[in-house]
Amino acid sequence: MSRLVEIDHISKRFGKFLAVDDVSLTLSEGEILGLLGANGAGKTTLIRMVCDLIRPDDGQISVVGRPGYMCQTFSLVEELTVHENIRFYATLYGLDRAGIALREQEIVASLELEPYMDRPVKFLPSGWRQSLSFSIAVIADPPVLILDEPTSGLDSLSRRRLWKMIHTRAAAGTGVIVSTHYLDEAYYCSRLAIMNHGRIVADGAPLELAATQDELLSYFR
Amino acid sequence: MQTNRRENIRSVIRKEFRHIFRDKVSCLLLFLMPAAILLLFGYALSFEVHHHNIQVCNPGHSVAAERLFTQLDANPNLRVVGRVASPAQIGDAFARANTRAVVMYRDDGIDVFVDGTSSQLAFSIEVRLGAVIADFVKHEMRMAAAPESGLPVRYLYNPSLKKEYMPVPGLVLMIFILVSSIVLGTSVNKEKIQGTFRMLRMTRMTNGELIAGKALPYFLISLFHVVMVFLICLYFGIVIRGSLALFFGLCILYSACCMSLGLLIASWFDRPLDVLVLCWIVLFIPNVFLSGFIFPVSSMEGVIRSIVNYLPGTAFISAFRNIAYKGTGAAENLSWFLILSGELVLATALSLIGFRRRIPR
Numbered sequence A: 001m002s003r004l005v006e007i008d009h010i011s012k013r014f015g016k017f018l019a020v021d022d023v024s025l026t027l028s029e030g031e032i033l034g035l036l037g038a039n040g041a042g043k044t045t046l047i048r049m050v051c052d053l054i055r056p057d058d059g060q061i062s063v064v065g066r067p068g069y070m071c072q073t074f075s076l077v078e079e080l081t082v083h084e085n086i087r088f089y090a091t092l093y094g095l096d097r098a099g100i101a102l103r104e105q106e107i108v109a110s111l112e113l114e115p116y117m118d119r120p121v122k123f124l125p126s127g128w129r130q131s132l133s134f135s136i137a138v139i140a141d142p143p144v145l146i147l148d149e150p151t152s153g154l155d156s157l158s159r160r161r162l163w164k165m166i167h168t169r170a171a172a173g174t175g176v177i178v179s180t181h182y183l184d185e186a187y188y189c190s191r192l193a194i195m196n197h198g199r200i201v202a203d204g205a206p207l208e209l210a211a212t213q214d215e216l217l218s219y220f221r
Numbered sequence B: 001m002q003t004n005r006r007e008n009i010r011s012v013i014r015k016e017f018r019h020i021f022r023d024k025v026s027c028l029l030l031f032l033m034p035a036a037i038l039l040l041f042g043y044a045l046s047f048e049v050h051h052h053n054i055q056v057c058n059p060g061h062s063v064a065a066e067r068l069f070t071q072l073d074a075n076p077n078l079r080v081v082g083r084v085a086s087p088a089q090i091g092d093a094f095a096r097a098n099t100r101a102v103v104m105y106r107d108d109g110i111d112v113f114v115d116g117t118s119s120q121l122a123f124s125i126e127v128r129l130g131a132v133i134a135d136f137v138k139h140e141m142r143m144a145a146a147p148e149s150g151l152p153v154r155y156l157y158n159p160s161l162k163k164e165y166m167p168v169p170g171l172v173l174m175i176f177i178l179v180s181s182i183v184l185g186t187s188v189n190k191e192k193i194q195g196t197f198r199m200l201r202m203t204r205m206t207n208g209e210l211i212a213g214k215a216l217p218y219f220l221i222s223l224f225h226v227v228m229v230f231l232i233c234l235y236f237g238i239v240i241r242g243s244l245a246l247f248f249g250l251c252i253l254y255s256a257c258c259m260s261l262g263l264l265i266a267s268w269f270d271r272p273l274d275v276l277v278l279c280w281i282v283l284f285i286p287n288v289f290l291s292g293f294i295f296p297v298s299s300m301e302g303v304i305r306s307i308v309n310y311l312p313g314t315a316f317i318s319a320f321r322n323i324a325y326k327g328t329g330a331a332e333n334l335s336w337f338l339i340l341s342g343e344l345v346l347a348t349a350l351s352l353i354g355f356r357r358r359i360p361r
Helices: A043-050 A082-092 A097-111 A126-137 A156-171 A183-188 A206-210 A213-218 B002-022 B024-044 B063-074 B087-096 B119-140 B168-194 B196-201 B207-235 B244-268 B272-289 B302-308 B312-326 B331-358
Strands: A003-014 A017-028 A032-036 A058-063 A068-070 A144-148 A175-180 A191-196 A199-204 B052-057 B078-084 B101-106 B109-114
Touching: A003 A043, A003 A175, A017 A043, A017 A058, A017 A175, A017 A199, A032 A043, A032 A156, A032 A183, A043 A058, A043 A144, A043 A175, A068 A126, A068 B196, A082 A097, A082 A126, A082 B002, A097 A126, A126 A144, A126 A156, A144 A156, A156 A175, A156 A183, A183 A206, A191 A206, A199 A206, B002 B024, B002 B207, B024 B168, B024 B207, B052 B063, B052 B087, B052 B119, B063 B078, B063 B101, B063 B119, B078 B087, B078 B119, B087 B101, B101 B119, B109 B119, B168 B196, B168 B207, B168 B244, B168 B272, B168 B312, B196 B207, B207 B244, B207 B331, B244 B272, B244 B312, B244 B331, B272 B312, B312 B331
Parallel strands: A032 A175, A032 A191, A068 A144, A144 A175, B052 B078, B052 B101
Antiparallel strands: A003 A017, A003 A058, A191 A199, B101 B109
């Protein structure tokens, strides 16, 4: 499996606060790397650096292609309809007319969004909104997908549906970095990196890390 | 590549227009508020008082006094609303009724008492009463040598002293700050904190394309308001004496300057409240109150006056009056255009640095 992301000793400081401290990680094809940690552990800063939305102070990051990104808050254009949002983002991702129509059909069919197509997205239930955000993040078939707490605030059914979509993408070879503060979601990932105070304190397969569960739980307090 | 860039900007413009027309608050701020400002200042609100309530006092029961009072009442700007029986009751007349002045006729002269609580109103009524009384003294009392009612002044550029000349540049100034600075700044800030900006930056868009696509709709709406103001000028009989191209050029430059200042605040501050408060404190209040729209710049003291001359609002108001009312050309307004252009370039550069600081590339 080829490497899609290589993070090499990166650090980021905001004033006196060290948000990310000497982090090194890799992501391979088809891998789902879960970033776990309490609020303020540095997950979002790390993710934004991988997306090139923030520059690291030290270290280097290399990413294959342009990653698909879904941010923590719902960030589609609320006043636009489902149909308009899909077309708007697809155009900006550089899809041609035929590609846009095809992707729109796929998204509508997979999410069963047909009845909601002409409804402004702000009126969609939160589970559907996140699923739509996810579909738009992968609209241009990115080799790497970066999801910042995508299941935050969702009910268990919506969370399960979103994880199913993530697994489908990973099975097709997309490398996924997903941050979460839900411990139970750790088992959906193929690999976990636990963050605490900006550092990676544990890195391995979920079952390996489960053996040190008590120690892991202490990082969430 | 060029086509992609154009297509990207077009997509963001389309999205922004849809957002504006579907969001009630945006529509209110961008269309209803400017319309309300134009209507209120154009029709209802004025610095000129049309009807002054006055009372008269004729303790000697003079016939000549009654003739004067009839002339006062006949003046369209004065209204005799009552009589004061004796000089001792003049104070009561001001205290009880909505009386701005009392005119008392004595055998040896005429006394005028004016409510001085508002200097602007006092000055206005003094001018109106002065004209009628001087005319009365001259014609009714047949005093051929009586002084003229005032200096032989001819008002240039606005011969009939139309009141509409005064507020128009200020209205345009306020509308541009509202539409171009405040609404654009808060809209950019909202997308920044919601994460829409980050989502858009993950596509192929650059910061420049994103800001251009975001700002252009507001610029077009500002132009719509420029045309509306121009039509309103025509409606009120205000003739644009100078070059129309220069007039519209000034409006476009000022609108762009306001947009860059709104973007500057939105790029460096994250909290919506910070952006809103700064837009009002840094842009709206100084530009409206210190630009010469309400208080003359020449009445300001030392340091304040030096600073005020560099406000975009001062440059706009001065150049607007010069071009629209006096008919002066580009050469006479070069300094104002340079100030606006300099501030536009500086604010755009600083806002791009601000956006790049948050979102690189």
